[in-house]
Amino acid sequence: MLEWVEKYRPKTLKEVAGHNEIKEKLKKWIEDHIKGKNPKPIILVGNPGCGKTTLAHALANDYGFDVIELNASDKRNRAAIRHIVGTAASSKSLTGKNILIILDEVDGISGTEDSGGVSEILKVIKEAKNPIILTANDIYKPTLKPLRDVCEVINVPNVHTNTILAVLKRIAEKEGLDVDEKTLKIIAKHSGGDLRAAINDLEALALGGEISPEIASKLPDRDTERTIFDAMRIIFKTTHYDIATLALMNCNEDLQTVEEWLAENIPNEYKKLEDIERAYDYLSKADIFLGRVYKRQYFGLWKFASALMTAGVALAKDEKYRGFTKYSYPSVLNLLTKTxxxxxxxxxxxxxxxxxxxxxxxxxxxxxxxxxxxxxxxxxxxxxxxxxxxxxxxxxxxxxDKKLVSEIFKIIEKKKKEEQKEKKEKKIKEKIVEEKEKKEKIEEKVEEKIIQKEKEETKEIKVEETKEQKEEVKEEKKSKKTKKSEKKEEKAKQLTLDAFFK
Ligand SMILES: Nc1ncnc2c1ncn2[C@@H]1O[C@H](COP(=O)(O)OP(=O)(O)OP(=O)(O)O)[C@@H](O)[C@H]1O
Structure with a gap:
């Protein structure tokens, strides 16, 4: 049974939802090729599930090209690519059709471990007579600059929510699902522009047997849990070391959580016993390294734990398991969440x-x-x-026990009230003492003032007294003086009289 994303993958550009401008550019580009103008290869850059590969396939189909699609980041594919490019000198396939080469995931070429990867792809691009479309999620790594220089970069935006809704409606109708528009809208919005994720979500809900707005709104969160779902999908579906090790690139979960997810989902994805055994074997080895990272703080061991967990589990299978797998939330984490x-x-x-x-x-x-x-x-x-x-x-x-708790808090409340009462009484007492002290102080001040006044009054009286005394002395002196002068006058008179009578 085909998974829905494959079953409903558009075959022609017309069927590809949205991306109208890009479709026109691609048409012109392939027509130039047909005319022998040999335009630059194209790199379609965009988030997962926005339709890059779909656009390339639909273009080939519309113009009657055969497609050779290879994963660029897989070293083993490089020889195949070179071989194809070398032998397809006539640029035609066995059927006599033109060939479009699609090199997927060029950003999966890792810089350090696969330093020759980019130059090999560059060589292929140079020699190829066939039109080549490369796809990438992120082309802006410095190591990929030489590729950007020789290709035309076309950014493919996320698919608009309304466009996603229309696609979901069509699929729901064809599958005869009993689902209302509200639910489909929730799924569309939730996908964050990733049409593949939206289709997968719809399929997962349909498999669950009930598609309601309540259940749809419980879909794993795009930015958090979704990334772990993506990581699971990549690890379980790929057979390439580089791609598997990059699976945790955008994943915010710590390695212990990833380990729980893998442990839970290995038997969901892998069916052959040998694959399951090998996968758990790698996971247990990863666990030993991880334990040492945490216990002994040997952070250098982290990369081994990570590689064993991702690439180890990915390469444990002999071949890919096709079809849709519903990855489940680890039961141990479920328990932890509940508690x-x-x-x-x-x-x-x-x-x-x-x-x-x-x-x-x-x-x-x-x-x-x-x-x-x-x-x-x-x-x-x-x-x-x-x-x-x-x-x-x-x-x-x-x-x-709740009973004890309520008793305890009754005691606490009672004590609190008693303390408050005590506090209040203490405050009142303090206030009374304070008032008394205030009163005493006022009385002291009044007394002081009275004494002061009395003092001032006695001083005034004294001053008055001395003034009067002075007046009296003056008066006395004056009368003495007048008496003296009277005496003098009398004496003078006597003298004149005496003189006269003489
Ligand atoms: N524009 C679209 N119209 C209709 N279906 C689409 C569109 N984009 C994506 N899909 C659906 O989503 C699936 C995944 O799309 P595709 O493989 O093209 O994504 P991609 O951009 O190449 O993702 P990745 O980077 O992960 O390879 C397709 O099989 C198809 O069913």
Missing amino acids: KAKREVLKKILKKIGEKTHASSKRAREDLELLKAIIENNIEMGADLVRYFGITKEELENIV
């Missing part, structure tokens, strides 16, 4: 205890056991400790 919330809470509690007791989380774990025992035997003390550590009710419910 994740609980584990997170436990971590928080241990952190809180550790902060107060200045202990590691390992030691805090022992303290937590102690706390549980205290709660069961002396709930008052347990409540005090729970409060001291700052453990919330919701957190405590994860580790202690």
Whole structure:
């Protein structure tokens, strides 16, 4: 049974959804070839599943070309490519048709381990009389610059959501699926412009037997889980070392998670016992390296773990298994996800205890056991400790019986209220003392002022007194003076009288 992406792969350019401008460019390019103008080879660059290979095949079909499609990043293919290019000097196939060479995944030529890869492809391009289309997800690696220089780069954008929706509708109709537009829209949006992913999702949901908006919205997330799905697809479907090792390039998951995914899905993909055995053998070897990376911090071993996991599992099969495989979420991770919330809470509690007791989380774990025992035997003390550590009710419910928790928090509330009351009373008492002190101070000040005033008054009286005394002395002096002068005058008068009578 063909998987849907193959079953519904467009045969002609007309059937290819979207990409109208690119279709015109390709048509002109192949017509130039037919006219013998020998234009530059084309590199179609775009994200996975946007239709690069489909465009190339449809073009060949429309113009009656036979196709030779080879994976450029596979070293073993290079000899075949050279041979084909060499023998196809007449640029015609056995059937007498023109040949279009499609070199897939040129960005899979790895720079260091396959340094001659790019120059070999360049040689092929130079010698070939046939039109060549190369495809790549990313052509902007520095090692691929020589290829960019001799080819025409055409960027193929992601497929528009509406276009994807139209394709999904057509497939659903042909497959007689009972699915509404809302669900198809969710799948289309979710694919992020990757039509292959959208078709695969629709097929996976159809296989599951139920296609509803609820289920469609549970599809793995494009940017996170999706990348791990892509990685699984690449590792399980390829038989090439380089491609397999690149499978984790855009994958954000750590190697331990990838290992779980592979362990879960090996028997989903591989059917021959020998393949399964070999795959698990490589995976277990990868696990040994990975263990040493983490335990001994030998980060140099990481690449061996990664290579054994990706290329090891990929090359464990004798040949590719065709058809669609539904990769499942690892059951162990499923279990961990289910208990994740609980584990997170436990971590928080241990952190809180550790902060107060200045202990590691390992030691805090022992303290937590102690706390549980205290709660069961002396709930008052347990409540005090729970409060001291700052453990919330919701957190405590994860580790202690709910009944006990509500009792503990009743005690805590009661204590809190009592403390608040005490605090209030203390505040009132303090206020009273404060007021009293204030009053006393005011009284002291008033007294001081009265004394001051009295002092000032006595001073004034004294001043008055001295003034009066001065006046009196003056008066006395004055009267003495007048008396003296009167006496003088009298004396003078007497003298004149005496003189007169003499
Ligand atoms: N524009 C399109 N119109 C119709 N179907 C498409 C289109 N693009 C992709 N598809 C579907 O998606 C499948 C994958 O497309 P194709 O192999 O061309 O992608 P690609 O861009 O070459 O991806 P990759 O980079 O992974 O090789 C096709 O088999 C086809 O069913």
